[in-house]
Amino acid sequence: MKKKYFSRILLVMCACMLAYAFLLPLLFMVFTSFKGLSEAMTSSTLFPKEWTLDNYRQLFASTSTAPIFQWLLNTAIVTVAGTALRITTSVLAAYALARLPVPGKGFIVASLVWAMAIPEIVTFFPLFYIFKQIGMLNSLLPLILPSGSGVMCIYLIYNFLLSFPRELEEAGLVEGANVFQVLLHIVLPSVKPVVITQAFITFLGLYNSYLWPSLVVNRQENRTVTLGIAALVLGENYTNPGVMMASTLVSVVPVMAIFVVANKYVVKGFTQSGIK
Amino acid sequence: MRKRKGTAAAFVFPFLLFFVLFWLIPLIYGIWMSVSKYSLITGYSGFVGLANYIKILFSDSMYHKSFFLGLKNTVIFVVLTTPILTFGSLALALLLDRLPERLKGIFRTIYFASYSVSVTAVAAVFVWLMKGNGGYFNNMLINLGILDSPIPWLEQQPFVWAALTIATVWWTIGYNMMLFVNALNEIDMNLYEASAIDGAGFFVQLRYIIMPNIKNIFYFVLMTTIIASFNVYGQPRLMTKGGPGETTKPLIMMITSTIMDRNDLGVGSAMTLLMGIVIVLCSIGQYYLTKEKENLV
Numbered sequence: 002m003k004k005k006y007f008s009r010i011l012l013v014m015c016a017c018m019l020a021y022a023f024l025l026p027l028l029f030m031v032f033t034s035f036k037g038l039s040e041a042m043t044s045s046t047l048f049p050k051e052w053t054l055d056n057y058r059q060l061f062a063s064t065s066t067a068p069i070f071q072w073l074l075n076t077a078i079v080t081v082a083g084t085a086l087r088i089t090t091s092v093l094a095a096y097a098l099a100r101l102p103v104p105g106k107g108f109i110v111a112s113l114v115w116a117m118a119i120p121e122i123v124t125f126f127p128l129f130y131i132f133k134q135i136g137m138l139n140s141l142l143p144l145i146l147p148s149g150s151g152v153m154c155i156y157l158i159y160n161f162l163l164s165f166p167r168e169l170e171e172a173g174l175v176e177g178a179n180v181f182q183v184l185l186h187i188v189l190p191s192v193k194p195v196v197i198t199q200a201f202i203t204f205l206g207l208y209n210s211y212l213w214p215s216l217v218v219n220r221q222e223n224r225t226v227t228l229g230i231a232a233l234v235l236g237e238n239y240t241n242p243g244v245m246m247a248s249t250l251v252s253v254v255p256v257m258a259i260f261v262v263a264n265k266y267v268v269k270g271f272t273q274s275g276i277k
Numbered sequence: 278m279r280k281r282k283g284t285a286a287a288f289v290f291p292f293l294l295f296f297v298l299f300w301l302i303p304l305i306y307g308i309w310m311s312v313s314k315y316s317l318i319t320g321y322s323g324f325v326g327l328a329n330y331i332k333i334l335f336s337d338s339m340y341h342k343s344f345f346l347g348l349k350n351t352v353i354f355v356v357l358t359t360p361i362l363t364f365g366s367l368a369l370a371l372l373l374d375r376l377p378e379r380l381k382g383i384f385r386t387i388y389f390a391s392y393s394v395s396v397t398a399v400a401a402v403f404v405w406l407m408k409g410n411g412g413y414f415n416n417m418l419i420n421l422g423i424l425d426s427p428i429p430w431l432e433q434q435p436f437v438w439a440a441l442t443i444a445t446v447w448w449t450i451g452y453n454m455m456l457f458v459n460a461l462n463e464i465d466m467n468l469y470e471a472s473a474i475d476g477a478g479f480f481v482q483l484r485y486i487i488m489p490n491i492k493n494i495f496y497f498v499l500m501t502t503i504i505a506s507f508n509v510y511g512q513p514r515l516m517t518k519g520g521p522g523e524t525t526k527p528l529i530m531m532i533t534s535t536i537m538d539r540n541d542l543g544v545g546s547a548m549t550l551l552m553g554i555v556i557v558l559c560s561i562g563q564y565y566l567t568k569e570k571e572n573l574v
Contacts, residue, residue, distance in 0.1 A: 009377070012372065012376060013376065013377070013380065015372065016372060016373075016376055016380070016384050019369070019372075019384075019388070020384060020387045020388070022447075023388055023390070023391060023447065023451075024387060025406075026391070026399075026402045026403065026406055026447060027391070027402075029402060029405075029406050029413055030398075030401075030402045033405065033413075042411055043411045044411060044412065044413040044416060045413075045416050047413065086295075090291045090292040090295060091292065093288040093289070093291060093292065094288060094291070094292035097284075097285045097286075097288035097289045098289065101281055101282075101284065101285035101288065102281060102285055103282075103285040103286065103288075103289050104282065104285075104286060109289065109293075116296075116300060118557055118560050118561075119304070119553060119557065120504070120508070120553050120556045120557070122508060122529065122549060122552065123307060123549055123550060123553040124299070124300055124303040124304055124307065125303075125549075126307065126310075126532070126536055126542065126545055126546060127302075127304070127306040127310060127546065128299060128303040130306075130310075130542060131302070131306065133317075146295070146299060147295075147299040147300075149292070149294075149295030149296075149299065150292070150295040150296040150298075150299045150300045151292075152296070152300070180281070180284050205393065209393075209394070209396065210395075211395060211396050211397055211510075211511045212510050212511065212529070216533075216537075227395040227396075227397050227398075228397070230395070230397040230398060230401055231397040231400070231511075231515055233401070234397060234400050234401050234404060234515050235515065235518075242405045245401055245405065246401070246402070248401075249398050249401040249402060252395070252397075252398060253393075253394050256393050256394065257390060257393045259393075260390065260392075260393035261386055261390060264386060264389060
C-alpha cells in the first residue's frame with residue numbers, strides 16, 4: 002500500500018513538471034509583456050523585476066502599424082459570419098440528405114466522402130486566383146465565403162441524424178407541422194451536440210488560420226488578428242519583444258478563454274470527427 | 278411528395294452552390310492550370326500537357342530542385358515530429374489516466390490549452406523565448422547547469438529543427454492527447470481489475486489491454502499527425518523564414534514562392550497536386566490500417 006502511495010506522488014510530481022513546461026511559453030508571453038525594453042531583451046528572469054504597462058500603451062497608441070482593435074473586429078466578423086454560414090448550409094443539407102427525398106442523394110453523399118479525402122491545400126491557389134481575378138481581394142469575403150462548403154460538417158451531422166430515431170419527426174409531420182417547424186423544433190435540438198462542436202471547430206479554424214488569409218488579404222485594415230501578429234513577427238515591431246508579447250497576448254486571450262470554457266464539447270467533437 | 282422533393286432540393290441547394298463555387302471549380306481549375314502554361318500576372322497562355330509535371334519531377338530546372346528540397350525538408354519535419362506527437366501524446370494520456378480524479382481536469386486543460394492559439398502566436402512567443410542571444414530558454418538552461426553557452430536555436434542547424442519540433446510539439450500534442458484520453462475512458466474498467474488480480478503490471482496491461490483497445494484511435498492519430506506535419510507551413514515561415522539557407526523550407530513554402538514570387542501558377546498547381554496525391558495516399562493507408570483491424574475482430 003505504501004508503495005502505491007509513493008508512486009502516486011511520483012506521478013503527480015511528473016504531471017506538475019510537465020505542466021510547468023506547457024505553461025512556460027504562456028507565462029513567458031504574459032510576463033514579458035509587462036517588462037521594459039532592456040529587461041525584455043535580456044530576459045534573465047521570467048518575472049519582471051520592474052512591472053510596466055508601457056508595452057500596452059505603445060501597442061494601443063500605434064494604431065497605424067498595429068491597429069489591433071481593427072484586427073480583432075475583422076476577426077469577429079469573419080469568425081461569426083463564417084461559422085453561421087457553415088452551420089446554416091450544413092444543417093439544412095444534412096437534414097435533407099438524411100430525411101428528405103433529395104434527387105441524386107447517393108451521388109451527393111459519395112462526393113462528400115471523396116471531398117473529405119482531398120486536402121484543402123489543393124483548392125487554395127486556384128481559389129485565390131479566382132478571387133484575385135474578380136477583384137475581391139480587398140474585402141473580407143474570401144475569408145468568409147469558402148466556409149459555406151463545410152463537407153466534414155455536413156457529413157457528421159448527416160451521420161448523426163441517420164443513427165437518430167426519426168419517429169419524433171414523423172409524429173410532428175402527422176400532427177400537421179411543416180418541414181421547417183420540424184427542423185426548428187425537433188431536429189435542431191437533437192443535433193445540438195454535433196452542431197455546437199462543429200461550430201466551435203469552425204470558429205477555431207477561422208480564428209487561427211494563417212496560410213489562406215496570408216494569400217487573400219493584402220490590406221493592413223483587412224487583416225485578422227492572427228495575420229496581424231504574423232506581420233508583426235515578420236516585420237518592424239520585431240525589435241521590441243515587450244510590445245510583441247503584449248499584442249500576442251491580446252490576440253490569444255479571446256480564443257483561449259472560449260476554448261478553456263468549451264473544451265469538453267470540443268473534445269467530443271474531435272473524436273466524432275475522427276472515427277465514425 | 279412532389280412538394281417535399283422541392284423542399285429537399287431547396288435545402289441542399291445553398292450548400293451545393295458553395296461546394297461547387299469554392300471547392301469543385303477550384304479543384305478542376307487547379308488541375309487545368311497544372312497542365313497549362315499559367316502565369317499569375319498574364320494568365321493562361323497555352324496547353325502544355327504534362328510538361329509542368331515533367332519539369333518538376335525529371336528535369337534539371339530550379340523547380341525540380343525546390344520541389345525535392347521542399348519534399349525532403351517536409352519529410353524531415355514529419356519524421357522528427359510524428360513519433361513525439363503520437364507516442365508522447367499517448368504517454369500524456371496514460372499519465373492523466375493514472376492521476377487522482379480531482380487533478381485530472383486541471384492537468385488536462387493545461388496540456389490542451391496551447392492548442393487553442395494560432396501558429397502566429399506560437400511563432401511570436403518561441404522566436405523570443407528561444408532567441409540565441411539573451412533568450413529566456415537559453416538563460417534557463419544555463420542557470421540549471423545543462424548548458425555552458427547559449428545555443429543559436431533559430432540560426433544554426435541542427436538546433437533549428439529542434440526549435441521547430443519543440444514549438445510544434447508544444448502547440449499540437451494536446452489535441453492528440455485528448456483523442457487518446459477519450460479512447461482510454463472507453464476501456465472497460467473490469468479488464469484492468471481482473472488483470473490486476475492476476476498480477477499484471479502496467480506494461481502487461483499496456484500490451485494486452487490498452488493497445489488492442491485503442492488501436493484504431495492510434496492509427497487515426499498516427500495518420501492525421503503525418504498529414505498535419507506534411508502540411509507544415511506557419512512555423513518555419515514565421516520562426517526561421519525557411520533558414521538557415523533553405524534547410525527548413527517545407528513544400529508549401531516552395532509552392533507559395535513558385536506562385537507568389539515567380540508568378541508561375543502552372544508549375545505551382547502541379548506541385549500542389551503532387552503534394553495532394555501524397556496526402557491522399559496517407560489517408561488511404563489509414564483507411565486500410567483501420568479496416569484490417571475490423572476484419573480481425
